[in-house]
Amino acid sequence: MSKNIIITGTSRGIGFELVHLFANQGHNVLALSRNAQPVNNLHFENITSFAFDLCNNEDYKKVQEFIAEEWKYADILVNNAGTLLNKPFAETTFEDFEYVYRTNVFGVSEMTRIVLPFMKQDGHVVTISSMGGIQGSVKFPGLSAYSSSKGAVIALTELLAEEYKETGPQFNVLALGAVQTEMLKEAFPGFDAPTSAVQMATYIHDFALTGNKYYNGKVLQVSNSTP
Template structure:
């Protein structure tokens, strides 16, 4: 397979970190974006670029834009993987809590996609990572009002972008993940053991990101073998 230019957010740990490693081993060029760039920098791959990126900072988006313009000129795949998980009773969830969750999980996805789109061709693929908690009719859990509602917004955003760009491309799809054994899950639900490892889920996402646009556009795929 011809090497592709791939951008991934939320790469300091968990699924995002495993995705960077998988794509780099396959020979693809990876731009890894996370507030903590050091874990990826420690991989020492020539085809990985990693720098600190905060979804709430306007200048960080400008840095991404400049990198693409100067180094790549085009992007084949964008994986909006970064997310924040808040487990707190609704009565205790403040305006700032909701704002922080939506800034990362919704506004960040929207803005980075907007910045990257001019560099993507009609056969490009934008993959947004959502959650089963954001799927209408799925089992819901107390304490996840901010998180799950934000992930529902990502699903609808994906469908809208696929419609808006259906003539010109790229393709847009969203994966609603079930529970995956990551540091973020452990922090929100201490002691819970998920049935799927980060590397197993990353392997699925990597394959889908490279080929899924050949079969899907504007689609929500539920990737879960458990409840949640």
């Protein structure tokens, strides 16, 4: 049975591959990213895509209206969008931290808040975090804003699972290791990750569809390397 699935950060990398995987299975996908063109070029009847900025309050209303008018409900939300800043802490300004947190934390929070009223009891909110957000994991210099923001969404997921445990939906977070994406190349030129975007997207796709039968309020570390 086809599901209604919302994915953020779909213009490239893991998000773009996720759109393909779900659409090819016949699911209805709302693909959201600041650049809607790559997904628009796919020409799938079951994909809707429009430009969306997690930092723009007005854009959330567009999502709200679309679900209410076109779908009536949503089954799965994948909070995949994020921004990665690699900068020495001494040079990381208030504005830098604010931008990273607005995208990686406040964006996740607000998107989830907007979609929740349309979700069923067995709905699933999957948020993409990072191994860098795991307490006790290997840390890298230059990632103070990024990794701390990824730690914040892990705690947020645990809190939401507790708050909605009687009514649903279920909330889980995947802490990813290094994945070979454009975002990684931009932040760490020359670094080769052991996992491709397609491989990771396949795992996330499967987990989003079935993981909430086994997990709620959990963080799963998805990495074949240490770190």
